[in-house]
Amino acid sequence: MFRNRLYKYIGISCMALAYTACQVPVLVGKTENKTVPAGYTSSPDSTNSATVQWRSYFTDPSLVALIDTALKNNQELNITLQEIEVARNEIRARKGEYLPFVGVKGAAGFEKVGRYTSRGASEANIEIKPGKETPDPLPDFLLGAYATWEVDIWHKLHNAKKAAVSRYLATVEGRNFVVTTLIAEIANAYYELLALDNQLEIVKQNIEIQTNALEIVKAQKEATRVTELAVRKFEAEVLNTRSLQYDIQQRITETENRINFLLGRYPQPVARNVQAFNNAMPGAIHAGLPSQLLANRPDIKRAELELAAARLDIQVAKAQFYPSLGISASIGYQAFNPAYLLRTPQSLLYSLAGELVAPLVNKNAIKATYFNANAKQIQAAYHYERTILNAYVEVANQLAKINNLEKSYDLKSKQVEALTQSITISNDLFKSARADYMEVLMTQRDALESKFELIETKKQQMNAMVNIYQALGGGWNQ
Incomplete structure (x- = not known):
């Protein structure tokens, strides 16, 4: 009699557990969209510059040495390495649970x-x-x-371990993303430093030209061919250009210190090759196919792995409803x-x-965890799609920028050549009293500005070459 009652109670308990296992809420999830355009141009090419190692992409030995130092000493990169270690230990912890x-x-x-x-x-x-x-x-x-x-009947613990593995791999891709960003930051700062060096050299040359012009104006004043006003105007122009020299020197100091910070060291002079400003970048860029971004960009791969982990979290949360x-x-x-x-x-x-x-009554906490896991999975899917879209837009923008800057640089080069010749012409006309001193001043000022703009355009070209390499996902694969 007692045994029959015991079997009866056990049967009722099993039925209750089975019933509770069936009471799992239905979720509305989201499937990510991986579709990208066929190409960036009308004639797509599978050749991709992202496969080129950064040591081959950047040929300036001084820049290569700076990047090498940063990859060893940069604090942010070393912090990321410890995040990888934390994620690796999380796998060990999840494995121990089952x-x-x-x-x-x-x-x-x-x-x-x-x-x-x-x-x-x-x-x-x-x-x-x-x-x-x-x-x-x-x-x-x-x-x-x-x-x-x-x-682990419902694979709750195994899925938790798989999620930890995906997050570990995501931290590895996060480290790769930090590497690509770090290389690009150093390269851009390095080329900015070279541009400032060239601007400083132009300022010094312009000071010499303006000083010579000032001496001519003073001589003409002695000959009563111009007034004191012309002398003062030329003096003011020389002083303004000298002031500009110190502004550039300050920017050079700040740029050097920014590079030193990325290298994890205290301020010191940065070794550089000023002559490499005009020929330090590769002559051609191959963007490849947009679909290659999914394999080359570390941030896209990290978002994909985080999405996989979020999906596993749903399975872990779902298993909480089961016995x-x-x-x-x-x-x-x-x-x-x-x-x-x-x-x-x-x-x-x-x-x-x-x-x-098995849970029977008051499953609000379990339901909340389950719904939160689903919401985070939907967030991860949107984040993955946004990362892909952002990557495509970055590449498209840089390709257009490279093309437009090339045309702009050609036009500005001709402008600089014309204004440089105008300085000699205006000086000769001034000496023969066929042009007044304001024309000479304006010509010198326009020539200086045009040279600055030419250097700025060249710097933007070099930055665009760096940024397209980063946008394609180059740099991390060493």
Whole structure:
């Protein structure tokens, strides 16, 4: 009769557990869109500059040395490496959760119970052997081993480990993204430094030209061919150009220090090759196919791995609705006297138990975790799509910029050539009194500005070559 009731209760419990397992809310997820255009131009080419190693892409030895130093000492990159280590340890932790846990324990103590309690009264009447009563207080010594194991029926723990693996791989791609960004930042700062050096040289040359013109104006004033106003105007122009020289020197100092910061070192002069400003970049860029961005860009691969981890998190959260099976076991020796501790079978104890547990009432916390996991998966899908779109837009922008800057540079070169000739012409006309001093000043000012603009355009060209390499996903694969 009792056995029949026990089987009945067990059957009812199993039915209740099965019912609760079926009460899983339905989610509305999102599938990411990986579709990209066929090409950046009407005639796509699969050749991709992103496959070129950065040592081959950047040919200036001084720049290569700076990048090498940064890859060893940059603090942000080293911080990212520790994030990878944290993610690797997380895998180890998740793996340990679905393996059996075995431990050993030893204990010693004593307990005094009241004589007039049911337990105290029963122990008082027990004799260990004839003529020897139970000790009071009663010592207790224990030595044994125990094990616990949650049977991963629904792959909850295995999926948690897989999610940790995906996040670990995402941190590796995050490190690669930091590398590409770091290389691009150093290269752009390096070319900005070269541009400032060239601008400073032009300013010094212009100061010399203006100083010579000032001497001519002073001589003509002595000859009463011009007034004191012309002399003052030329002096003011020379002083303004000298002031510009110090502004550029300050920018050079700040740019050097920015490079030093990226290299993880304190301010010091940055070695550079000023002559490499005009021929330091590759002559051609091959953008390849937009679909190659999914394999070349570390940020896209990181977003994809984070999306995979988010999907696994949903499976982990879903498994919380199902029954969980836990097994525990222990074996050891326990006695009130160390002399009896290892006596078998009198002091031997062991246990084996299985536990099946499932949520039945008030599952709000589990539902909230489940819905949050789904929302984060949808977020990850949108983030993945946005990362792909952003990558395509970056490449398209840089390709257009390279094309437009090339045309602009050709026109500005002709402008500089024309204005440089105008300086000599205006000086000659001024000497022969066929042009006034304002025409000379304006010509010199226009020539200086045009040379600055030409250098700025060249710097933008070099930055565009750096940025397209980064946008294509180049730099991290060494």
